Amino acid sequence: MGRVEGKVALVTGAGSGIGAASAIRLAEEGAIVYCGDINRDSAAATVVEILSAGGKAFAAPLDISSSSECDAVIAKIVAESGKIDILVNNAGVNLPSVFHETTNEAIDKTLNVNVKGAMYLTRASLPHMLAAGGGSIVNMSSVNGIVSEPFLSVYSASKGAIVMFTKGIALDYAKKGIRCNAICPGWVDTPINYAHAEMLGGLDHVYKTIDSFQPIGRPGTSREIANVVLFLASDESSFMTGSIVSADGGMTAQ
Numbered sequence: 001m002g003r004v005e006g007k008v009a010l011v012t013g014a015g016s017g018i019g020a021a022s023a024i025r026l027a028e029e030g031a032i033v034y035c036g037d038i039n040r041d042s043a044a045a046t047v048v049e050i051l052s053a054g055g056k057a058f059a060a061p062l063d064i065s066s067s068s069e070c071d072a073v074i075a076k077i078v079a080e081s082g083k084i085d086i087l088v089n090n091a092g093v094n095l096p097s098v099f100h101e102t103t104n105e106a107i108d109k110t111l112n113v114n115v116k117g118a119m120y121l122t123r124a125s126l127p128h129m130l131a132a133g134g135g136s137i138v139n140m141s142s143v144n145g146i147v148s149e150p151f152l153s154v155y156s157a158s159k160g161a162i163v164m165f166t167k168g169i170a171l172d173y174a175k176k177g178i179r180c181n182a183i184c185p186g187w188v189d190t191p192i193n194y195a196h197a198e199m200l201g202g203l204d205h206v207y208k209t210i211d212s213f214q215p216i217g218r219p220g221t222s223r224e225i226a227n228v229v230l231f232l233a234s235d236e237s238s239f240m241t242g243s244i245v246s247a248d249g250g251m252t253a254q
């Protein structure tokens with residue numbers, strides 16, 4: 001038996017990076033995984049990868065910044081698969097900027113995707129989790145939910161909001177069998193960081209000097225974060241709720 005055998009999961013941002021790795025990891029351990037992403041083709045590619053490895057998956061294209069699309073995707077999952085056991089609020093954007101030059105569009109997009117998207121999907125999922133007597137919600141925050149970095153004031157604010165949203169949901173549903181935890185990854189090698197890396201002198205420079213901020217001395221891999229997602233999604237973490245779990249190569253130990 002897999003570690004999440006028969007559980008129905010939605011992973012957002014499943015077309016790339018940490019979300020793709022998380023969808024694959026959950027499917028490897030027996031979950032039926034809905035791969036949500038605004039990029040229809042990349043979500044479909046993750047589904048193909050899961051199916052070709054013998055797992056169960058469906059594409060769930062959506063823009064998480066739309067509350068109606070979030071409501072619709074949860075309704076569709078429950079109609080098709082009967083329940084939603086695991087929600088991984090992973091999709092996100094990072095639009096680094098010098099703050100006094102930041103556009104309204106960048107502020108709105110960052111908060112709409114990174115904060116409101118997680119709220120909309122959580123709100124839509126909770127009635128089904130309550131009816132079923134339980135569920136696990138895993139929110140992707142960031143080290144930047146705890147500490148900031150140059151050019152990341154808006155992104156950091158969005159990830160800090162996710163830390164507190166996680167704690168709020170954990171408290172409100174602790175007696176209902178619904179757990180909610182957050183992960184704070186350090187620098188992981190995915191495209192979300194490329195714009196930030198450019199502002200810091202380029203990706204090569206960042207990786208050559210990564211020792212200076214990530215003591216383990218290398219970027220993380222998406223699979224290393226997916227392993228934490230799997231643990232928090234599964235019953236193995238049954239005593240954990242409201243936890244903010246760092247997976248950051250020691251970055252916030254300093």
Ligand SMILES: NC(=O)c1ccc[n+]([C@@H]2O[C@H](COP(=O)([O-])OP(=O)(O)OC[C@H]3O[C@@H](n4cnc5c(N)ncnc54)[C@H](O)[C@@H]3O)[C@@H](O)[C@H]2O)c1
Binds near residue numbers: 062063090093187188
């Ligand atoms: N890579 C890192 O170093 C790092 C560190 C800390 C936290 N994170 C967080 O991990 C999460 C995943 O990021 P990643 O590193 O895999 O980046 P990524 O860019 O590889 O993947 C992000 C995915 O989210 C999708 N997405 C963006 N906007 C969306 C929307 N409105 N609706 C649906 N899907 C949308 C994108 O299409 C993409 O597939 C993000 O929340 C990010 O903030 C990443």
